[in-house]
Amino acid sequence: MQQLIAQRQRAGFVGRGAERAAFRANFDTPPEDERHRFLFHVHGNAGVGKTFLLRELEQVARERGALTAYVDDGVGSLPEAMEAISRQFAAQGRRFKELDRLLATYRERRHEAEQAAVVAELPAEPEGPSASSTTMVRAGVVALGLVPGIGAFAGALDTGQLAQATDRLRADVGARFRSHEDARLVLAPEDALTPVLLDELSQAASAAPWIVLFLDTYERTGRFLDGWLHRVMTTDRYGALPATTVVVTAGQLPFDTARWGGFGDFMTDLPLGPFTEPEARDLLAGRGVVAEPVVREVLRLTAGLPVLVSTLAESRPTDPADVGDPSATAVERFLKWEADPVRRSVALACALPRRLDADVFRAVVDRPDNELDVLYAWLRELPFVGERSGRVGYHDVVRAPMLRLQRHESPRSWAARQQALASVFGQWRTEAERGRDREERWADEGWRELRLAELYHLLCAGVSAALSSVLGDVVDACEQGASVAGRWARVLVEAGRDTETRAVADWGRQLTEALGGGGTAAALELLLRRTGFGVDVETVFNGPVFNGPVFNGDAAAAQFVWRTTPDEQPEGLPRGLPQPVPVPAPSQPRTPPAGSGLPRRRDVGEDRPADHGWSVTLDPAVAARAYRTRALAHDLAGDQLAAVADLDRALELTPDDPRGLALRGEYHRVLERYDEAIRDLDRALGLNPADAFAAASRGATRLSRHQFDEALADLDRAVELKPDYPWALVRRARVHRAHGDPDRQLADLDRAVAADPDWAWVRCERGDALRGAGRDAEALADYDHALALEPGYDSARASRGASLANLGRHEEALAELDQVLERRPSYTWAMDQRAAVLRRLEGDTGR
DSSP: OHHHHHHHHHHTOOOOHHHHHHHHHHTTSOTTSTTOOSEEEEEOSTTSOHHHHHHHHHHHHHHTTOEEEEEOTTOOSHHHHHHHHHHHHHHTTOOOHHHHHHHHHHHHHHHHHHHHHHHHHOOSSTTOOOHHHHHHHHHHHHHTTOSSSSOGGGGGSOHHHHHHHHHHHHHHHHHHOSOHHHHHHHHOHHHHHHHHHHHHHHHHHTTSSOEEEEEOOHHHHHHHHHHHHHHHHHOOSSOOOOTTEEEEEEESSOOOHHHHGGGGGGEEEEEOOOOOHHHHHHHHHHTTOOOHHHHHHHHHHHTTOHHHHHHHHHTOOSSGGGOOOOHHHHHHHHTTTOOOHHHHHHHHHTTSSSSBOHHHHHHHOOSOHHHHHHHHHHHHTSTTEEEETTEEEEOHHHHHHHHHHHHHHOHHHHHHHHHHHHHHHHHHHHHHHTTOOHHHHHTOHHHHHHHHHHHHHHHHHTOTTHHHHHHHHHHHHHHHOHHHHHHHHHHHHHHHHHHTOHHHHHHHHHHHHHHHHHHHHHHHHHHHHHTTTTSSTHHHHHSHHHHSTTTTTOHHHHTTOOOOOGGGOOTTOOTTSOOOOOOOOOSSOOOOOTTSOSOOOOOOSTTOOOSOSOOOOOOHHHHHHHHHHHHHHHHHTTOHHHHHHHHHHHHHHSTTOHHHHHHHHHHHHHTTOHHHHHHHHHHHHHHOTTOHHHHHHHHHHHHHTTOHHHHHHHHHHHHHHOTTOHHHHHHHHHHHHHTTOHHHHHHHHHHHHHHOTTOHHHHHHHHHHHHHTTOHHHHHHHHHHHHHHOTTOHHHHHHHHHHHHHTTOHHHHHHHHHHHHHHOTTOHHHHHHHHHHHHHHHHHHTO
């Protein structure tokens, strides 16, 4: 029966091809070859198929004629492991007679020692042994390794008591046995038994090409086998181990690098993760599960964990509804060795946060203070808990079923605990932002991390405003760049996945794709389109809903209503969230009411997103900030026309926004629309006279119109408001140049370089000023610095060519100018400089 079962299991084995190939190839490499490996360590979370792989590798070894033995947590001590090895070798026709004899003696003498120890501690009184004396006996027995296990009783005594009990029992054992060998066998079984085992293995090696020992569940057996194995394999303390011996260990943890780190050249590390999708599909197909909807559901619920895929495949489901939730099975495997209900509950509770530190742990775990440090230390040692920079987190394959189990077993408790965690992170976030403006807190990584944690738990709790809060934050995150915005997208993906809420996950996925494909501009386009701004807004204003009793023409209330019917509402929508309002198509299109603050244009046709999702209620000011942020992205891409269009929309929503007006004024300046620029910048400064950016931009606009005195006044004001403002300092330096004041020009440029030494434009500006003052050697240093920062900076390279020519280095100058004109053939100034260099070369040669 066992053989038939093993054959069936092996016939259904899929995946792990690379691991099997590496192990099989090792038998083709002689031990003397440096490529040969004596030790393989398989490791990974519970349920990834370590035991199945070991059994498969055992069959591979036997096919090569190897004698094999397999040891798992069924043994509790080194002598028991040796017994298991001897018994299995005997079943393969190779008896270890001397080891068996010595093990039998060991069992007898150990039993005698245990009995003697108990009798020695029994008091003469009829009341029986006291609790303290019994504990002392047990502690001493455990400390000497006379019983298998880790030593549960040892923790009941302090170090002094334990040492006292151990010394006392050693003396009793030594006095009891006349034979020194018997006493040594009981007190130091490793030293007595290991040389005999190695002799037996050496004899066996003369009759078999290979000996392979498989040590499974190493997270438990390694506690008493790992040190012994290291001594046996890397020292000659007990004798010689046959070179044809291969050891395969398997456990949840990687090898202890402190012990094994120096021996990587004879080890192979085999980390196991979940099945890839093709591997999982192969396993399902082998069990007859091929219907695509069923396969997708199995993949979603199992995350590719082999034991769960196999478990669900056993029932051969034909419909997604038939696929059971394997979360309880998965959690039971992860916590298999933990019987303490308190610790099990702590492990489950600590799966709720995405990451943990000691403070978060205390917020999660409701236990007395005197237990918390011990419990946190225990948690950090769990095989599925990783640590980095003082923070710990569960492996995803473990955390997902733990979350699903808690959410399904008690939805109300789940929501309450998520809400409580959101409140904790919200309190810490509030403390972190106290006394800081929006820009300061968004620049702080610690604040961002707290905000993300708060939003994640609000989404998991199903709080109705959470999605709107995240999307509102996306706008601010985009100002920090695509990488920061990507973290807000990921929190939507994670919360949507962990709560199985498709609408939330879809938002995260689409934002991630937008950021990856078009940066922050694309993400903001998606956000504005899906929340109603700039997309078919006439639908809202032409329908009866907007003009009916629900909104009564109130644009502020209607502007973010999502276009869907209740029947189209996505599955998994948390309870308590606002229901989408159906909005019929307009019969006769018209524009939004005047003064509504909504965009009047319709600029999306066939690419309108699918009408699904839940209601999103962003504040108009947030939408305005989104347009403004996208305008900045367009500006970085060199598209000031698109930037102005976005700012037009933003200012329709918030007409008196000084920041939006200042930005639009600046983009008008770049586009040489000086009248429009002055108009916007005047309004911006009227609303906020302390805006250094608006003052500097108006000064630069007046400079372009040759209004030098007015420009100088504006730029003086900008520098007064912000003394280390390099852009304003460079513009003021240009005014000084126009006034014929090179000393003030260079003074401002020196200040600009000091304020931002690695801005290539500033370096180039000072280089030009130095070149104009005849200080070409100094100018070259600035040009070189600018080009090191931006090698494609054509203006700096052309200017460098001019300075080289002034220094008489004509060939170098010509090379620089040729390089620029090759990229920009119509660069007139560079052409003039090149012509001048050629004339000098002609004069030097007399041509």
